[in-house]
Structure formats: C-alpha cells, structure tokens
C-alpha cells in the first residue's frame with residue numbers, strides 16, 4: 001500500500017507569526033510530499049512495499065539509503081506537524097513538566113540544552129526530546145534519521161522534535177536558526193508531547 005501525505009492538523013497560517021504561512025505550505029505540500037512520493041517510488045515492487053512506516057524506520061540499518069532518507073523524512077515530518085499547534089507553547093505541566101524539572105533542573109535549562117542540540121547540528125537534521133530507559137534525554141540526528149532507528153547514536157522514544165533543516169526556517173529567518181528555535185517554543189504542542197511521554201514511560 002502506498003504511503004500518503006497526512007493532512008496538516010491546522011491551517012497553513014495557524015502558526016503565524018512564529019512559523020509563516022509560505023514556509024508551512026512549501027514544507028508540508030512540497031518537501032513532505034516529496035518524501036512520500038520518493039519513498040513510494042523506492043519501495044514499489046520490492047518486499048518493503050508491504051511494510052509499515054515504523055517497521056521501515058526501526059530497521060533503517062538494513063534498508064537502502066533512499067528508503068531510509070525518505071522513510072525517515074515521512075515519519076519525522078508526520079511527527080513534527082503533531083508536535084506543533086496554534087495557541088500553544090508555554091511550559092508543560094503534569095508528569096512531563098515534573099520530569100523535565102527533575103532531568104534538567106528547570107524548564108529554562110531544558111530549553112537551553114534543546115536549543116543547543118538544534119544549533120549544534122551541523123548541516124541538516126533534527127533535535128529531539130526522547131525517553132531512553134525511562135528517562136528524558138536530549139539528542140540530535142543528521143539528515144532524516146531519528147531516535148527510533150536502529151542506527152541512531154542515541155536511541156529512544158521521541159516526545160518532541162524540531163526540524164532544523166534550512167527549508168524549515170529560511171524564508172522567514174534566513175540563516176538565523178537560533179531565532180527560529182526561539183520562536184518554536186511559542187507553538188509547541190505540550191499536550192501531544194505529554195501523552196507521548198506518558199505512553200513511553202508505561
């Protein structure tokens with residue numbers, strides 16, 4: 001079964017002014033669509049055609065680079081759209097809020113460390129908040145890799161992720177990745193992150 005582009009869970013302009021409309025239109029409609037199309041092309045007529053996306057991602061080390069890159073691109077972007085929401089941001093409460101306090105000392109210290117992971121990723125990639133062995137950790141992956149992949153340097157269950165490819169911010173922020181990362185905190189969907197955290201520690 002061919003993979004399809006999931007609809008954005010909000011309008012293209014819903015994350016303004018933090019993430020602009022044109023970026024969302026191109027990022028979702030062109031970039032994410034291309035990962036889906038190229039993944040479908042690469043698996044057509046192969047045994048990978050009948051595998052689930054998560055199965056492909058988890059076995060990234062034993063699939064071709066084109067399936068790894070585009071399968072990762074499809075998974076990562078599907079996850080990213082859900083990590084964002086309009087009228088969101090602020091600080092997380094509940095179990096995730098408490099776990100962030102205890103793992104990083106404070107919410108501000110956590111944000112600083114997460115931003116540093118995004119800023120420190122040379123070239124294209126992602127920064128992640130993950131659950132590893134029941135504990136929160138921050139990691140980063142190159143290209144379209146993610147922490148679920150068997151080849152990831154730091155493996156875990158993603159709770160929150162941010163795309164630091166230039167295509168995610170260049171139209172509005174140009175080379176200023178730090179400004180994009182600062183704006184990202186205004187649109188974080190903590191309710192989604194909290195449910196992922198609670199599922200991961202069960």
Ligand code: MN
Nearest residue numbers: 031163165168
């Ligand atoms: Mn992207």
